[in-house]
Each structure stands twice: as structure tokens, then as C-alpha cells.
Amino acid sequence: MAKKELIPRQPMPEQAPEVRSKNFEEVPTGQSPETAIREAERCLQCKKPVCVDGCPVGVDIPGFISLVKEGKFTAAISKVWEKNGLPAVCGRVCPQELQCEGKCIVGKKNEPVAIGNLERFVADYERMNKKASLPEKAAPTGKKIAVVGSGPSGLTVAGDLILKGHEVTLFEAFHKPGGVLVYGIPEFRLPKEIVFSEVAGLEKLGVKLECNAVVGRTISLDELFEEGYDAIYIGVGAGLPRFLNIPGENLIGILSANEYLTRSNLMKAYRYPEYDTPVIKGKNVITLGAGNVAMDSARTALRLGAETSRIVYRRSRDEVPARAAEVHHAEEEGVEFFFLTNPTKFLGNEKGRLTGMEGLKMELGEPDDSGRRRPIPIEGSEFELECDLAIIAVGAGANPLLTQSTEGLKLNKWEYIEADEKTGKTSKKGVWAGGDIVTGSATVILAMGAGRQAADSIHDYLTIGW
Numbered sequence: 001m002a003k004k005e006l007i008p009r010q011p012m013p014e015q016a017p018e019v020r021s022k023n024f025e026e027v028p029t030g031q032s033p034e035t036a037i038r039e040a041e042r043c044l045q046c047k048k049p050v051c052v053d054g055c056p057v058g059v060d061i062p063g064f065i066s067l068v069k070e071g072k073f074t075a076a077i078s079k080v081w082e083k084n085g086l087p088a089v090c091g092r093v094c095p096q097e098l099q100c101e102g103k104c105i106v107g108k109k110n111e112p113v114a115i116g117n118l119e120r121f122v123a124d125y126e127r128m129n130k131k132a133s134l135p136e137k138a139a140p141t142g143k144k145i146a147v148v149g150s151g152p153s154g155l156t157v158a159g160d161l162i163l164k165g166h167e168v169t170l171f172e173a174f175h176k177p178g179g180v181l182v183y184g185i186p187e188f189r190l191p192k193e194i195v196f197s198e199v200a201g202l203e204k205l206g207v208k209l210e211c212n213a214v215v216g217r218t219i220s221l222d223e224l225f226e227e228g229y230d231a232i233y234i235g236v237g238a239g240l241p242r243f244l245n246i247p248g249e250n251l252i253g254i255l256s257a258n259e260y261l262t263r264s265n266l267m268k269a270y271r272y273p274e275y276d277t278p279v280i281k282g283k284n285v286i287t288l289g290a291g292n293v294a295m296d297s298a299r300t301a302l303r304l305g306a307e308t309s310r311i312v313y314r315r316s317r318d319e320v321p322a323r324a325a326e327v328h329h330a331e332e333e334g335v336e337f338f339f340l341t342n343p344t345k346f347l348g349n350e351k352g353r354l355t356g357m358e359g360l361k362m363e364l365g366e367p368d369d370s371g372r373r374r375p376i377p378i379e380g381s382e383f384e385l386e387c388d389l390a391i392i393a394v395g396a397g398a399n400p401l402l403t404q405s406t407e408g409l410k411l412n413k414w415e416y417i418e419a420d421e422k423t424g425k426t427s428k429k430g431v432w433a434g435g436d437i438v439t440g441s442a443t444v445i446l447a448m449g450a451g452r453q454a455a456d457s458i459h460d461y462l463t464i465g466w
Contacts, residue, residue, distance in 0.1 A: 009111040010039040017332040021302050024187040024270055027329060028092075033071070036121045040069035042113050046105055051115060054103035056449030057156070059083045061100060061115055068118055077126040080119060081135055085159035085202065086152060086448065088127065088194045089181060091120025094445040095323050127197055134205060138165035143462045146171060146229040148215045148402070151179025152444045153435030154235035155199065156451030157458070158207045164459050169208040169229075171215050173236075176266060180237055180436075181444070183266040184258075186296050188303070189326075192265070216402030221409075221431060231430050231458045234417060235451065238436035240397040244288065248346030249392075253280060253354030257289070257297045257393035264300055282389025284308045286357055288343055289393035290315070291441075295326040297391045298335045309335050310385065314342040314362055314375045340364070342375065344382070346390065357385045396441055403437075416440060424454030432458055 013029045014020070020027050031039070043065045051061045059080055067076035080087045096102070096116035104112035126132050143166045147154045150172040158168045176182055178195040203209060213219070221232055241256030243249055260279065268275035285301040287294045290313035301309040311330070313320065316339050320327060331337070340362040347356040361381035364373035398415045410418045410427035417426055417433040424432040434450030436442060 007042045009114055010035040012117055021333040024303055026191050027188050030124055031117060031121045036068055036118060037071060039114050039118060040065045042106060044105055050103040051100045054099040056445045057083050057452050065118055068122060073122050073125045074131040077122040078132050080122060086155060086198050087119050088123035089198060090445055091116050091123055092190050093185060095443055135163055137163050141165040143230045144228055146224045146232045149179055149235035149237060150177040151235055151237050153447040153451035156448040157233045157455045159202050160452060160455035162205045162207050169210060171213040172211045173214045174266060175211050177209055183262040186265055186300050216405045221406050230462055233454055234433040234437060235435045236402055236437050238396045238398050238441050240399045242395045242397055243392055244343060246343060246345055248348055251346050251348040251354040252352050253388055254346060254390045257293045257391050258396060260297055260391050270304060280389050282306050284387045285389045286310050286312055286385060286387040287391045287393055288312050290320045290322055292322045292326055294393035295322045295330045297393050299330055299333055302333055310338055311335055312338045312341050312343060316340055316364055319372045354388055354390060357387055357390060359383055359385060398437055422453060423457035424450060425457060
């Protein structure tokens with residue numbers, strides 16, 4: 001009996017590196033219906049689908065893939081919507097290789113089923129064809145919920161609770177909704193029209209949106225309760241930039257990745273002067289750090305005209321926290337990597353402008369508390385790198401604006417909100433929290449998972465009691 005031919009994983013078409021490094025259009029161009037069906041045929045439809053265990057929001061992965069296989073794309077997106085209100089986003093930016101695809105049985109001996117690509121496909125298909133019906137809502141409960149922050153966790157809470165029959169208002173500090181999805185992730189990785197389309201879906205369900213509302217400054221949590229809200233969810237993320245605290249860090253030409261990406265993404269600096277948001281472009285750019293934010297910054301610098309864009313990271317390539325796909329894309333586009341390199345000093349001219357960075361070569365020692373081998377300086381290995389723009393992408397902390405203005409809200413030693421791991425309940429009655437403001441910087445889908453748990457807990461509180 002002839003052995004059944006194994007279907008290879010269907011590649012995602014992409015812009016060529018030499019083309020995309022000069023524009024802000026999305027890098028992957030999307031699958032065709034034919035290749036999506038072909039990819040769906042690779043799924044084994046396991047009786048015990050461990051891929052679902054790897055999804056923080058519990059999407060019925062075999063269920064929607066089976067519908068893709070049959071060419072029922074509208075039914076497939078409806079199946080995904082049962083658990084995930086942001087499939088076009090998750091299909092693009094979630095680390096599937098560590099979650100659903102990381103558990104895929106097909107991936108034990110071959111490449112895993114491209115679950116993320118298929119999720120993206122059905123979401124994009126629906127956005128272009130608009131055939132699916134909105135999910136049904138439960139009968140109105142008369143209860144009101146304020147969701148502070150319109151990032152992934154806040155959007156998930158809003159979507160879940162509006163379907164449960166409650167009134168929901170989203171409060172966003174910026175002039176556009178989406179949180180980190182719009183200010184932190186570049187257009188070439190997540191087009192903003194996709195985020196706004198997902199938010200528009202929530203508005204069609206009845207979610208109210210209030211932008212330019214800085215809760216903690218323009219209005220307090222207690223004042224929200226006084227206005228008639230029965231529960232509050234805090235999903236404001238972790239947007240306080242961290243710096244290196246080394247000599248010369250105050251020179252002109254040194255920016256946090258938070259400011260650099262916010263100017264470019266949310267405020268459209270990459271389209272200056274059409275949009276009146278200037279940004280330092282830089283001829284020789286150095287980005288400090290090696291997470292996804294660092295990759296986004298270094299790749300943005302190239303698109304803004306940098307002649308050289310370098311990543312400086314004090315650990316080795318094996319310890320890089322960014323997704324492998326993002327590192328691969330960066331290298332293809334011409335980003336240079338300086339591993340085992342620790343910045344020690346920024347250099348400037350008499351006008352106070354950045355001209356270079358002094359660094360020190362490192363070697364790996366014993367593992368530290370994170371489980372990664374600790375970088376140790378190599379004596380006498382100092383060197384200099386020329387640069388006129390440095391972007392600091394070494395993580396972010398909790399913005400204290402809301403937390404320090406709220407009484408009764410317990411924080412941990414890192415100033416993040418303390419919340420129950422399974423429910424999101426905080427120390428303040430009627431207040432829940434989730435996402436990066438609780439865990440520190442993490443992934444979109446983990447923030448959504450926290451939002452899902454909190455929404456269930458809020459619903460129980462509103463219908464049963466604390």
C-alpha cells in the first residue's frame with residue numbers, strides 16, 4: 001500500500017526584503033483560499049486537541065480549521081469569534097510557535113499546522129466580504145461596566161461583557177483606540193485599519209468608546225462608581241519606559257522605544273510632513289534590547305531612511321526574547337546584530353548631540369534568576385560604535401498615573417497591580433485588573449486570556465455578588 005503523501009506547510013507570501021525595508025506596508029501579504037484549504041487539510045483533527053490547551057482564550061482550533069478545509073470561511077470566523085474577538089490581530093502578532101502551534105501533534109515530526117495563518121486568513125476574509133452575523137447578545141442586565149484601557153485585555157473584557165448583556169464603556173487615554181496594538185506595533189507588522197476594524201465590531205455590538213479620557217487624571221475610579229458604574233476593569237498596560245542609567249543618556253538623539261514607536265505608529269511620523277509629527281530619523285541607528293519592541297524599532301529605523309540599523313544585546317542569540325520570525329525578518333532587511341555586547345556610555349559632541357556608544361564585550365557565565373546564563377564582562381574589550389540615534393528598548397514598567405491616584409488598590413514591589421491570578425480581582429471592591437499592568441510586559445494573547453477570566457468574574461459579581 002502506497003504511503004500517503006505528506007502535505008507540506010503552505011508558505012506565507014511576503015514582500016521581498018529589499019522592497020519592504022523601504023515601505024510601511026504589511027510584510028506578509030496573506031494566503032489565498034486555495035492555500036488556506038490546503039493548509040487546513042494538514043490538521044489531524046485530534047480527539048484530544050492539545051493545541052486548544054496552548055491557546056490562552058481556548059479557541060476551538062480543530063473546529064474552525066475543519067470549516068476552513070470545507071471552504072466554509074464565514075462559518076469558520078464565527079467559530080473563532082466564540083472565543084476570540086481579535087482574530088485578525090492574534091493571527092498576526094501572537095507567538096503561536098510557543099502556544100497553539102507549539103503543542104500541535106503534526107509538529108512532533110513535521111512542521112506544525114499554521115494555525116495563526118489560518119486564523120488570520122478567516123478574519124481577513126470576513127473583513128473583505130462581511131458575510132458573518134454578529135454574535136447574539138444576552139438580555140440586558142442594567143449593569144454598567146467601565147473598562148479602562150482599550151488594549152487587548154480591555155477589548156476582550158468589553159467584548160465578553162457586552163455579549164453577556166451588560167452596558168460597557170471603554171475609556172482610552174489616547175485619541176485612537178487599541179492601546180499597544182496601535183502605538184507599539186508598526187504598520188508593517190499590524191496595519192492599524194485591522195485594529196480599528198476589530199474595535200468597530202465591538203461598537204456595533206453596543207460598546208461605547210471614550211477617547212482622550214485619562215482615568216486617574218481627568219476622572220478617578222471612585223468618580224466612575226459615583227457616576228453609576230457597577231464594576232471597573234483596569235487594562236492600562238505597562239507603558240512607562242525603562243532606561244539604562246549609563247553616562248550620556250541625556251544626550252539629544254536618545255529616545256525610549258515607547259516614544260519612538262508611538263510617534264511613528266499612532267502619530268504617523270513616518271508620513272511627515274503630511275502628519276505634523278516630527279521624529280528623529282537617524283543615519284546610524286542603534287537599538288538597545290532584543291525583544292519584539294527592539295525588532296520593531298530597528299526595522300522602523302531602516303524604513304525611515306537609516307543607512308545602518310544595529311541591535312545591541314548583552315546576551316547571546318540563544319537568549320533573544322523576540323519571536324524567531326521577527327529576528328529573521330529583521331536580518332533579511334539588513335538589521336545588524338551585536339550579541340554579547342553591553343553599552344557602557346553614550347558619547348556626544350559639544351552641542352550635546354549623540355555621536356556614538358561605548359560598549360563592552362561579554363561572555364556567558366552561570367544561569368541567573370531568569371534561568372538564562374548571566375553575561376560577564378570581558379576585561380579590556382571596550383570598543384565604540386558610531387551612531388546619531390539610540391533607541392532604548394529594554395522593557396517598560398507600570399505607569400503610576402492611575403495607581404497612585406487610587407486609594408485601596410494594592411500594588412506589588414514593582415508597582416504593578418496585585419490581582420487574583422484566576423479572576424483578576426484586586427484589593428479594591430468592584431475593581432478588576434489584567435494584562436501588562438498586572439504581569440508586566442507580556443503577549444497580546446496572554447493579556448486577552450486575563451481579560452477573559454476577569455470578564456467571567458465580573459459577570460459572576462454582577463449577577464451573584466462579590
